[in-house]
Amino acid sequence: MTYLERCKSLIAELNQSMYDFDLASVAQELEQLVSDDALLQYAFPFETLSNKTALVEDLYQPLLNAIPDLEKRTYISMAGEVNGKQWVGCAGYYTGTFLSPWLDIPPTGHQVSMRFHEFYRFEGDQVVEIQSLWDIPELMKQANAWPMSPSLGREWHPPAPAHSDGLVQSSNTGVSDQSLKIVEDMLNGLSKHAEGGVEAMNLEQYWHPKSSWYGPSGIGTGRGIAGFRNWHQIPFLNAMPDRHSPKAQGNLFAEQNYVAFTAWPGMAMTLSGGGWLGIAPSNQELTMRSLDFWRVEGSKIRENWVLVDLLHVYDQLGVDVLARMRELNKARYGQFER
Secondary structure, eight states, rough: OHHHHHHHHHHHHHHHHHTTTHHHHHHHHHHHHHHEEEEEETTTOOESSSSSHHHHIIIHHHHHSTTOOOOEEEEEEEEEETEEEEEEEEEEEEEEEEEEEBBBOOOOEEEEEEEEEEEEEEETEEEEEEEEEOHHHHHHHHTTOOOOOOOOSSSSSSOTTSSSOOOOOOOOOOHHHHHHHHHHHHHHHHHHHHHHHHHHTTTHHEEEEEEEOOOOOTOOOOEEHHHHHIIHHHHHHHHHTTTTTGGGGOEEEETEEEEEEEEESSSEEOOOOOOSTTTOOOOEEEEOOOOEEEETTTTTTEEEEEEOOOHHHHTTTOOHHHHHHHHHHHGGGGSOOO
16 A cells, blocks of 8 residues: 555545544544644634644534534545645535534525535644635525525536546556646646637637536536636636636645645635626735646546635625625524514
8 A cells, every 4th residue: 555545545534434423433533633733724714723623623513513414425535746745635525414503504404415625634644734625605505595696607516526436546647647737738728818818728628528617606517618618717717817826835636537736725816807706896816715626538627626715705805704694594583673
């Protein structure tokens, strides 16, 4: 077993404990796996947790209180080394019956799902850094409690990989290198938009005609290049044409036909135009947390799972989405003033 395979197996043990989600077992796994001084970075409103005890007390215990039959389902697990750093990246979703409020999101009494992208950096046999996004707006939408603009793309729970091969078991360096180059070239092409528009990006060269871009709730899914452009890229670039990636902070790695990107943050831009998420231009500089997975099929990208911390974007603009959600749902709890 290689070192990266060992790292993946340790995360698989953690994910398995979260599949049945006995909190005592989960707490034991986290105690052993996470270093005492690990950097624990989570989606808004959790942000950077103070220590690994907070993983149980502030993160998982409240979620389990709201969803007592909670389980974690993982459909992508892959590993790679970037600049001497070893990463394991996982994607999937938390699911169960939503019975009590969580973050003041009203319970539905029905089964719900919430996507996650979670990245773990290892030193030795311990995790020393976590970068994790949970699609909290997805849960708001299932509770009919999303208080912001409607999505342009298709709102649904995006599927697991089409070939059911996301739990990567073995690595072929040649295949991994090819997958990494395709995604790297595609990302370099996207950066040429400012120079020559959509033609300069050569999207058809990298994206399969039947590709699916699985964006976060609040943006939604786009099918094919037209769906990707109309429901995400065009509004995004119109509003923030100077967007760029702080490459020094990014980690792009591949295993077999899967490629992953993690950074905190992953993008920076100025909100100089309108049309994105219904937000008015403010000329404010923003950073954006985006954790991504791509599946390469043949020589082109067939699937792309993308999570963006939209609540953090709104927070930088001075919009408290959770507070607005509470106002929206006053009538459910008889709290409105007469």
